[in-house]
Amino acid sequence: MHVPVSALSRRQTALYQLYFQLPAGWRQRLMFEARPWSLPLQRLLRRAAGPGPRAVPRAFGPALVKPAHAAHRVEVAFAAGPLRGLHMRVETAEKYFLLGRHYENDNLELLQRYALPGATVYEVGAHAGYWALALAAMVGPRGRVVALEPSPENYARLIENVALNRNASHAAPITALNLAAGAEPGRMPMSRAGTMSRLQAGAGPGGDTVQVEVARLDDLVYRAGQAAPTFVLMDVEGWGGAVMAGAERLLAERRPTWLCEVHGPEEQRHLDAALARHGYRRHSVSPASLWPRHMLAVPAC
Numbered sequence: 001m002h003v004p005v006s007a008l009s010r011r012q013t014a015l016y017q018l019y020f021q022l023p024a025g026w027r028q029r030l031m032f033e034a035r036p037w038s039l040p041l042q043r044l045l046r047r048a049a050g051p052g053p054r055a056v057p058r059a060f061g062p063a064l065v066k067p068a069h070a071a072h073r074v075e076v077a078f079a080a081g082p083l084r085g086l087h088m089r090v091e092t093a094e095k096y097f098l099l100g101r102h103y104e105n106d107n108l109e110l111l112q113r114y115a116l117p118g119a120t121v122y123e124v125g126a127h128a129g130y131w132a133l134a135l136a137a138m139v140g141p142r143g144r145v146v147a148l149e150p151s152p153e154n155y156a157r158l159i160e161n162v163a164l165n166r167n168a169s170h171a172a173p174i175t176a177l178n179l180a181a182g183a184e185p186g187r188m189p190m191s192r193a194g195t196m197s198r199l200q201a202g203a204g205p206g207g208d209t210v211q212v213e214v215a216r217l218d219d220l221v222y223r224a225g226q227a228a229p230t231f232v233l234m235d236v237e238g239w240g241g242a243v244m245a246g247a248e249r250l251l252a253e254r255r256p257t258w259l260c261e262v263h264g265p266e267e268q269r270h271l272d273a274a275l276a277r278h279g280y281r282r283h284s285v286s287p288a289s290l291w292p293r294h295m296l297a298v299p300a301c
Contacts, residue, residue, distance in 0.1 A: 015048055024102035031098050042093045075164070076100075082108055082134035086171065087164040089128075089157065096130050103130060107259065110285060110296060111138060114231045114257050118142040122217070122229040122256075124181045124243055125236040127154050129161040129174075135233065136171040143172040146226055150180035150190060150199070150212035175226070181236070182214040183245035199239045216246030221254070228254040235261035235292075241270025251278040255299040259285075263292045271295065 019027070031045075032038050074097070075089045081101025090096040095103050111131075115121050115138040126132045126147035136145045147162075149155045155178045162174045180188065180199055189209045190199050199212070220226045228250065236243055240260055250256065251274070258275075262268050275282055279300045286293035 011048075015045070019045065019098075020100075024099060024105070027099060028102070032095060042098075045093065045098075081105075082111070082137060083130070084137070086133050086137060086168055088130065088133060088161050089164065096128065107285070107294060110259055111135065111233070114259070115139050115143075116230075119230045120144045120146070120227040121231045121233065123147045124217075124232060124234040125149065126158050126176070127151075127235075128157040129176075131233055132158065132174050132176075133161065133165060133171070136165070136168075136174050139172045140170065141172060144227055145172050145174045146220075146229070147174055147176050148179050148181055148215075149176065150178065150214075151192065152178070152210060152212075153192070177215075177220075178213065180212050180214045180239070181217050181243040181246060182239070183216070183242040185215050185219060186213075187211045188214050199236070199242075217243065218247055218249045221250055229256045230254075232256050232258045234258060238263040238267045240267045241274065244271060244274035248274075248278075251275075251280075257299070258295075258297040260295045260297065261292050262295050268295075271297075 022030070030038070031041055034041070073089055073091055075087060076097065077087045078084050078101060081103075083101070088096065092098075111134065115135050117138075117140040119139045120143060121135050121139060123132045123135060123145065126149040129147065132145055132147040136143070139145065147158060149158050155176070159176050162176050165171060180190070182188065182199070188199055188211070190212045192208045192210060199214075215224075221228045234240060234243060240262065244251070255278070258280075260271060262271060272282065275297045280297045281300050283296045283298070284293060285296050
C-alpha cells in the first residue's frame with residue numbers, strides 16, 4: 001500500500017503509513033472489535049488525520065484517487081481484493097477504508113463459491129455498496145446484482161458508488177433499490193446513528209428516526225418482475241426473521257443460498273425456524289462465541 005503524498009499532509013502521511021503497517025487482523029480487532037475502545041480509537045484517528053489538500057494523489061491501500069469535498073470522504077480505487085479495478089467513495093473512519101481489501105476477508109471464499117459468473121445475486125442491507133460492487137465483479141457482465149438499502153443517506157452513497165462503476169466492463173449491472181426487505185409491504189421507522197441504521201417495530205422513544213419503504217422479497221420477484229436470486233447476502237441488523245417471512249415462496253420454489261450476518265440469539269432463532277421449515281442446511285462460519293456472526297444456509301436438495 002502506498003500513501004498518496006499529494007493528498008495528505010506530512011502528519012497524515014506519517015499517521016496512515018504507521019497505521020497501514022499493522023497486520024490486517026490487528027487493525028480489525030483494534031478498530032472494530034476491542035469494545036468499548038474501538039469507537040473512540042476511530043474518532044481519534046479521524047481527528048488526528050483531519051482533512052487533506054484537494055489534489056490528485058497516488059495509490060494508497062485501497063488506492064486513493066482524489067479527496068472528496070467533505071472533510072473525511074475520499075474516493076478510492078482498489079488495486080487488489082474483491083473490488084479490484086473498481087472505485088468507491090468512503091469515509092476515512094469506516095471499515096471500507098481502514099481495512100481496505102481485507103474488509104470481511106473471511107467471507108470472500110464463500111462469496112466466490114456461490115456468486116458465480118452469470119448468476120443473479122441479491123444484497124439485502126447494502127449500506128454504501130462495498131459488497132454489491134464485489135458481487136458485481138464476481139458474477140461478471142452476464143450476471144446481475146440487486147441491492148436493497150432503506151437508509152436515505154446510505155442509499156445516496158450506494159447509488160453514487162454504483163454510478164462510479166457504470167462503465168466497468170468486467171462487472172455486472174447493479175439495480176439499487178431504496179427499500180427494506182420485510183414481512184409485509186408498507187412503511188416503518190428506522191433509527192439512525194451516523195452511517196448505521198436499524199429498523200424498529202415501533203416509533204421508539206426519541207432518537208433520530210426516518211420512515212422507510214418496506215417490500216417483501218417475494219413481491220419483488222413474483223410481482224415487480226425482478227430476476228430471482230440464486231444467492232442472497234443479508235445483513236439487516238437483527239431484522240432477518242422479517243426478511244425470511246417475506247420470502248416464503250422464494251425459499252420454497254427458487255431456493256437460493258443465503259449468507260447471513262446474524263446479530264443475536266433472537267434473530268438466530270427466527271432464521272433457524274424459517275430455514276429449517278424449508279429444508280435448508282445451516283452452517284456457522286464464525287466463532288460461536290461472537291455476535292454478530294455469519295451463517296451459511298444451503299438448500300438440502
